[in-house]
Amino acid sequence: MNFSLRSRNLVKTIAVVLALALPTALAISSADARVGGGSSSGSRGSRTYSAPPSTTTAPGSASQFNRTYTQPGAGMNSAAAAPARGGLFGRAGGFMGGLAAGFLGAGLLGMLFGGGLFGGLGGLSSIIGLIIQIALVVLVVRLAMSWWQRRHTPQAAYANANADAGAGPGPQPNQRSGLGGFGFGANANNAPLEIKPDDYESFERLLGEVQAAWSNEDVAKLHTLATPEMVSYFEQDLAQNRARNVVNKVTDVKLLQGDLAEAWREGETDYATVALRFALTDKTLDRNSATIVAGSEQPGEVTEVWTFARRPGSGWELSAIQQTN
Numbered sequence: 110m111n112f113s114l115r116s117r118n119l120v121k122t123i124a125v126v127l128a129l130a131l132p133t134a135l136a137i138s139s140a141d142a143r144v145g146g147g148s149s150s151g152s153r154g155s156r157t158y159s160a161p162p163s164t165t166t167a168p169g170s171a172s173q174f175n176r177t178y179t180q181p182g183a184g185m186n187s188a189a190a191a192p193a194r195g196g197l198f199g200r201a202g203g204f205m206g207g208l209a210a211g212f213l214g215a216g217l218l219g220m221l222f223g224g225g226l227f228g229g230l231g232g233l234s235s236i237i238g239l240i241i242q243i244a245l246v247v248l249v250v251r252l253a254m255s256w257w258q259r260r261h262t263p264q265a266a267y268a269n270a271n272a273d274a275g276a277g278p279g280p281q282p283n284q285r286s287g288l289g290g291f292g293f294g295a296n297a298n299n300a301p302l303e304i305k306p307d308d309y310e311s312f313e314r315l316l317g318e319v320q321a322a323w324s325n326e327d328v329a330k331l332h333t334l335a336t337p338e339m340v341s342y343f344e345q346d347l348a349q350n351r352a353r354n355v356v357n358k359v360t361d362v363k364l365l366q367g368d369l370a371e372a373w374r375e376g377e378t379d380y381a382t383v384a385l386r387f388a389l390t391d392k393t394l395d396r397n398s399a400t401i402v403a404g405s406e407q408p409g410e411v412t413e414v415w416t417f418a419r420r421p422g423s424g425w426e427l428s429a430i431q432q433t434n
Contacts, residue, residue, distance in 0.1 A: 142350075142357040142393045142403055143411070144323040144430070150176040150342045151429025153382060153416045154375045158182075161414055161431070164368035167384035171414040171431040178338050302372040304381055311425045312383055312417060313364045319427055320359040320389065323347075335427040336418060354396050361408055363388045370414065379419040380428070386412045 149172045153161070157179040161171050315334055322330035326347055331340050350356060364387045372381040389411060392404035416429035 143359050143389065143391045144320055144343065145413075146346050147432065148172075148175045149429075149431040150174060151336070151339050151416065151427075151431075152177050152179040153429050154179075154373075154378065154380050154418070155182070156371075156373070156380070156382075157429075161370040161382045161416075164370050164384045166366045166368040166386050167370075167412055167414055167433045169434045171433055174429070174431070176342055177429075302374050302379055302381070304369055304372050308381065308425065309367070312367065312381070312385075312415070315417065315425060315427055316364055316385060316387060316415070317362045320362045324356075324358045324360065326356065333426075339427055339429070350393075351396075355393050355402055356396055357391070357393045357404075359389050359391050361388065361390045365410065377421050380416060381419075381425070382414060382416040382429075384412065384414050384433075386410060 151174065153159075157174060157177055158181050163169060319331070319334050322334060323343060328340065328344060328347070331343050335343070364385060366386040368384045370382040370384055372379070374380070387410070388408050390404075390406060390408045392401050392406065394400065395402050412433050414431040414433060415427060416431075417425040418428040419425045
């Protein structure tokens, strides 16, 4: 009887934990597989931790960087430069913090199901059940903390965005440059650094060439199209695809609309951040059977914010990709 009761309690616990974890797991599994992995990666020079101005193409905000080599400057908001640590469940706790959270969560679940805070530890099955509870609760807590940090950090990281806006005029939604229709339209030239029509042609060309090199897993080609930092992220993502025995194919890329968010110069390096709305077909195939395991043959649309960098004697290259909110 006791074993049956414990088994029922264990099943209830697993059901509760899975119910909490399933939405997050689904969100992770449905992440975009295209170049950049549907995340925000790269650097925008000294403006890495400043939100790019919104544009007609991307009227919302751009996500903070999930991956970047750029460290926050001394003048950045302290919450962005150094996330809060310490406490029982703080990041400083590391494994012990997670373990403590697991024990507490397991104990609370035990109380909910009538077993007491540490009740029923006498049997082997209860010990195994407790270990499973701890592992599952730690997983859920870590996922929840990660989501919470991603949700709230951007407000702190972008706290100095208004200060940076003084470097140049903000976007003028009603201003048009004569480049209307598909491609780049509003906000084409309203930044301190002049961006010319051939620059926009370079941005559109890079959009297609980066996607093609990614689909072909051509790292050598990517080195000619993007900064070393971005290529390092592409290599990580391609390695993960190979470990999963899949390959991502992005085809039929077509720029539908583009706006210049801002352009500036730092030392000898030029930067241009543009919002891009483009059509594409994004599918992930099994390497052996070539069957589709994610995505589809149906085309879709994506809006992202890309930053390009240009050094003396070189052309533009991709420096960052940010998702839009």
